[in-house]
Amino acid sequence: MKSAVENLNPTRVRLTVEVPFEELKSNLDAAYKKINQQVTVPGFRKGKIPARVIDQRFGRGAVLEEAVNDALPGLYQSAVEEGELNPLGQPEVDITELKDNELLAFTAEVDVRPKIEIPDYSGIEVTVEAAEVSDEDVDKAVEQLRERFASTSVVERAAAEGDVVKIDLEAKVDGEVLDDGVANGVDYTIGSGELLDGIDDAVTGLEAGATATFTSELKGGSAAGKEAEVKVDVTSVSARELPELDDDFAQLASEFDTLDELREDSRKRLGQSKKYEQATEAQEKVLDELIGLAEIPVPEKLLEDEVNTRKHNLINHQLAQMGIDLAAYLKMQDKSEEDFDAELKEQAEKGIKTQFLLDELVNTEKLNVSQEELTEHLMRRAQSSGMSPDQFAQAVVEGGQVPMLVGEVARGKALAVVVEAATVKDSNGEVVDLDDEDETAETVAADAEASDDTEVASAEAEADKPEGDKPETDKA
Template sequence: MKSAVETLNPTRVRLTVEVPFEELKPSLDAAYKKINQQVTVPGFRKGKIPARVIDQRFGRGAVLEEAINDALPKFYTDAVNEGELNVLGQPDVDITEFNDGDELKFTAEVDIRPTLEIPDYTGIEVTVDAVEVSDEDVEKSLEQLRERFASTSPVERAAADGDVVVVDLEASVDGSVLEDGVAKGVSYTIGSGQLLDGIDEAVTGLEKGGSATFTSELKGGSAAGREASVKVDVTDVQERELPTLDDDFAQLASEFDTLEELRGDSRKRLERMKSYDQATQAQEKVLDALIELVEVPIPEKLLKDEIETRTHNLEHHQFPALGLDWDSYLEREGKTREEYDAEVEAQSVKGIKTQFILDELVNREKLSVNQEELTEHLMRRAATSGMTPDQFAQAVVEGGQVPMLVGEVARGKALAVVVEAAKVTDTNGEVVDLEDDEDETGETVEVSGDDAEAAATDGDAEQADAGDTSDKS
C-alpha cells in the first residue's frame, strides 16, 4: 500500500491511497465466507458453496463491494498512521479507481487537529473581585438561617404576603379539567414565587374556605406551556413565625453556644465561599487571556457538528423537560433565534479552542492522570449526574467514555498550571495566591484539576454538554 498526504488547509487534509489487488485477498476471502453463510444454493450445503458459483449466482461485483467495504477502514487507518496524522471525526472517502484484478485507489478527506504554537503564558495578568464580607452579608446569612427554622400557626384572618396557605388546585384547558391538573393539600408561602404565576394575587386577601380563579401558563405536565384556568381553594391560612435571633437560636440551629460564635462562623463560611468564587473567576479570566494568546484554526465540519449537537440537546432533551418550545424559550431568554445562533456558535468556537489549547499544553507539559485523580473526578461527575459512583462508573466503562474522563482531568491540570503561573490581583491591588490561600481555620483554597476543568468547559445553563471533541480515526 502507498499513501500520500495533501494539506488542503491548516485543519483538513486529503489522503491518496493505492492498494495492490493482492492486499485485498484477506477481505475477499472474508466476503466469500460471509456470503456463504447468508445464502442458499440447491445442491450445496450451507457454507460450502464454491466461489465460482457465488460469482455466477450473485455476481462478482457484490463480492468485490463487500470486500472493499471490509478493507477500507484498515487501509485508511494504515494511511493515517503512516502520515502521522491527528485526525478528527470521520473521513469523506471516494473510490477513484478500481477494476477486478487491478489496484484499488481511493481518497479520504478528513479534519485534523491543527498544529498550535503556545507562546509564553507566564506574563498573563488578571484582576478578580476581592474577598470582602460585610456585616450586611453576615446578617443576611443569619436571616436565611432563621427562615429555615420558622414555624407556622393557623390564623383566622385573610392571607397576606409571607403567610403559608394550604390550597387545592384544579387546572383546566379549553374548559376541560386536566387529568394531571389536580393537586390537593399543597402548602405555599405567598410571595415565594415557587408555584404558578398569578397565584400570589389570587390567594392574597382570601380567608380559610375562600376560592379564586386565575389564568397561568403551566410549567409542566401534559399541557406544559399552555395557558390554563386554575381554580384555587384555600383550606388553611398559617402565619409564619421566625425565631428570635439570640443565644438560644444559636444553640438550636448550630453547634455553637452563643449568637456571636454563630455570627463569626457565618463570616468565615462566607469568606470561604467568596474565596472559591474568586478562584473560579481567576480560572475563567486566565483561560480567556490564554485563548487570546493562541491562534487556533477551527475545523469547519467540527464546528458545524458541535453547534448541531448543542442545539439538538437543547431542543430534544431540555425543552421537553422544561415544557418549552423555541418560541417560549426565546421569549423567556429575551433573544431572537439569530441571537441564539450567534451565541451558540461563539460558545462552540470557545469550547473547541479551549480543548485544543489545553490538550497541547498536556502534551507540552507532559501531564499525566493517575488513578486517584481519575477516581476523584469520577466521584464528582457522579454526584452531579444523580447516579451513584458505581452506576456512573459502569455507564462510563460501557459507553467507552474512560478516555474522555481522562482527557477532562488532564485538561483541568493543564489550566491549573497556567493559572498558577499567572499574576492574579484583586480589586484592592492585593496579589492573590490561589495555590495556598489559607484561612484562619487552616483550610486551604487552591486551584484543583477539577475546578480548573470546570472553568475550562464552556458551560451555559441552557446548553447541554456538547460532548468530547477527542481525536477519532
C-alpha cells in the same frame, strides 16, 4: 501501498491511496469464503464452490466489492498512521480506480485536529471580585437559617405578606380546565414568588374560605407560555413565627453554644464559598484570555454536530422534563430563535476551542494523570451526578468513558498551569493567591468544553473504532 496527504484547509485533509492488487489477496480469499457460505450451486457442496464458478455464476464484481469493503478500513488506518494524522470522525471515502488484478486507488477526506501553537501566556492578567464577607452577608446567612426554623400557627384573619396560605388552584385556558391545571392543598408563602405571577395580589387580604381569580402566564405544563385564568381558594391562613436570635437559637440550629460562635462559623463558610467563586471566576477569565491569544480553527462539521447535539439535549431532555417546548422557553428567556442559535453556536465553538487548546497544552507540558487524581475526580463527578461512587464508576467503565474522565483531569491540570503563570488581582488591586486551583480548573475546563455526546474525544473515539465497526464506504 502508497499514500499522500493534501491539506484542504487547517482542519481537513484528503488522503490519496494506491494499493497494488497483490496486497488484497487475503481480502479476496475471505470474500470467496464468505460468498461460499451464503450461496448454493447445484453439483457442489456448500462451502466447496470453486472461485471460477462463483465468478461465472455471481460475477467477479460481487467478489471485488466484498473484498474492497473488507480491506478499506485497514488501508485507511495505515494511511492515517503513515501521515501522522489525528482524525475526527469518520472519513468520506471515494474509490477512484479499481482495476482487477492490477490496482485499487481511493481518496478519503476527513476532519483532523488542527496544529495549534501555544501562545505566550505568561503576560495574562485578569481582575476578579474581592473575596470579602461583610456583616450584611453574615446577617443574611443567619436570617436564612432562622427562616428554616420558623414555626406556623393557624390564624383567624386576612392573609398578609409573609403568611403561609393553604390553597387549591384551578387553571383554565380558553375557558377549558387543563388536565394538569388543578392542584389542591398547596402551601404557599405570600411574597416568596415561588408560584404564578399575580398570586400574591390575589390572595393578600383573603380569609380562609375566600376565593379569587387572576390571570397569569403559565410557566410549565401542557400550556406553558399561555395566558390562563386561575381560580384560587384559600382553605387556611397561618402566621409564621421566627425564633429569637439568641444563644438558644444557636443551640437549636447548630452545634454551637452561642450566637457569636454561629455567626463566626457563617462568616468562615461564606469566606470559603467566595474564595471558590473567586477561583472559578479567575480561571474562566484566564481561559477566555488564553483562547483569545491563540489561533484555533474549528472543523465545520464538528461544530455543526456539536450545535445540533446541544440543541437536541436541551429540547428533548431539559425542556421535556420541565414540560415546555422551545418556543415557550424562548419566550421565557425573551430571546428570538436566531439569537438563541447564535448563542448556542458561540458556546459550542468555545467548547471545541477549549478542548483543542488544553489538549495541546497537556502534550506540550507532558502532563500525566495519576490514579489518585482520577479517583478524586471520579468521586466529585459522582457526587454532582447524585450517584454513589461505585455506581458512577461502574457506569463510566461500562460506557467506555474512562478516557474522557482522564482527559477532563488532564485539561484541568493544563488550565491550572496557565492560571499559575498569570497575574490575578482582585477588585481592590491585591494579588490573589488561588488555593486548590487544580480542582476548580477541572470544573471550569469541563464546563467550557463540548457536550458529552459530540465532544472532540467522542469524535476521535469514532475515528479509532476497530475496523469491523466502521461503516461501509461509498463505492465509485
